[in-house]
Amino acid sequence: MTEAKTLPSLVELPKPRFRHLLGIELLEAWEIWSFLLAAVHFKRHLQTSPQPPIPSPLTGKSLVTLFYEPSTRTRTSFEMAARKLGMGVTHIAVTAASVAKGESLKDTALTLHALGYDAFVIRHAHSGAPHFVARVLEERARQTNGKVPSVLNAGDGMHEHPTQALLDLLTMWEVFGRIEGLRVAFVGDILHSRVARSGMWALLKLGAEVRFLGPPTMVPEQFAAFGVRICRKLPEAVKDADVVYLLRLQLERQQAGLFPSVNEYHRLFGMDLRKLQELCPQALVMHPGPMNRGVEIASDLADSEKAKILDQVTNGIAVRMAVLWLLLSR
Structure with missing residues (x-):
């Protein structure tokens, strides 16, 4: 996909190959352009008053933000973006959660998966932490024949911030x-x-x-x-x-x-x-x-x-x- 003068409709944009967004390194150029072109649609939507309905809104889906490092811009905008799409949003304050009692990242992820979240937004000090969570959730979904939530990397150590x-x-x-x-x-x-x-x-x-x-x-x-x-x-x-x-x-x-x-x-x-x-x-x-x-x-x-x-x-x-x-x- 190239920088087209005519913007494809939102529903015409090709979906990325992956269920998760863990980094940019493994994406192909057309996938990056799909994200950018979709963002143009949503920015126009946000700037329009009154705002028109979103095609296939995410009403009924839920997102959890799990930040092991401080954040203002990333966490707030993820939560605002999800709400504007009609999603339910939960923020886990790590210092007040079971993590403070010694719960592992794996057990935290499995607990939240058992609660039925559709998307996990994770920031962690250790490179590869979101990838680890994605593998844990995929394995659990195979064991239970259930759905695999999407994991979105909001910054992992010195690795990526897609x-x-x-x-x-x-x-x-x-x-x-x-x-x-x-x-x-x-x-x-x-x-x-x-x-x-x-x-x-x-x-x-x-x-x-x-x-x-x-x-x-x-x-x-x-x-x-x-x-x-x-x-x-x-x-x-x-x-x-x-x-x-x-x-x-x-x-x-x-x-x-x-x-x-x-x-x-x-x-x-x-x-x-x-x-x-x-x-x-x-x-x-x-x-x-x-x-x-x-x-x-x-x-x-x-x-x-x-x-x-x-x-x-x-x-x-x-x-x-x-x-x-x-x-x-x-």
């Missing part, structure tokens, strides 16, 4: 009218960033150029094998970029000694409006949030018209509606 990549692509597509040929520079803590990994896979599959820049201890050379251009200085990475994608320092995942100091990091890799205007005045700026103002991004840049950060947040609702609808309206 819906973030999709909303980022939608934001870029809205601005540039294309993805193919775009030059996107990710700047910051690449090593610990699931956002950078999912973004890399999505952009490369749709024909964009991806660049990584950060302290050498945070940009593994292995990424070059996937077709990423590894840069060592800010001007090299951003001089002709269409998008400068700033990443926060993930101090909660880091070991000591990866960079000299926060001040040194800001001097070499942080961006403010003046630096953007000098190095890449043509570029727009994106950030997955939460921002560390004064570290990777200055307030004058974050609050400027160059920043598309709040557009990313807005697009998260439409993208997550698209993902839920395509996975659950089978």
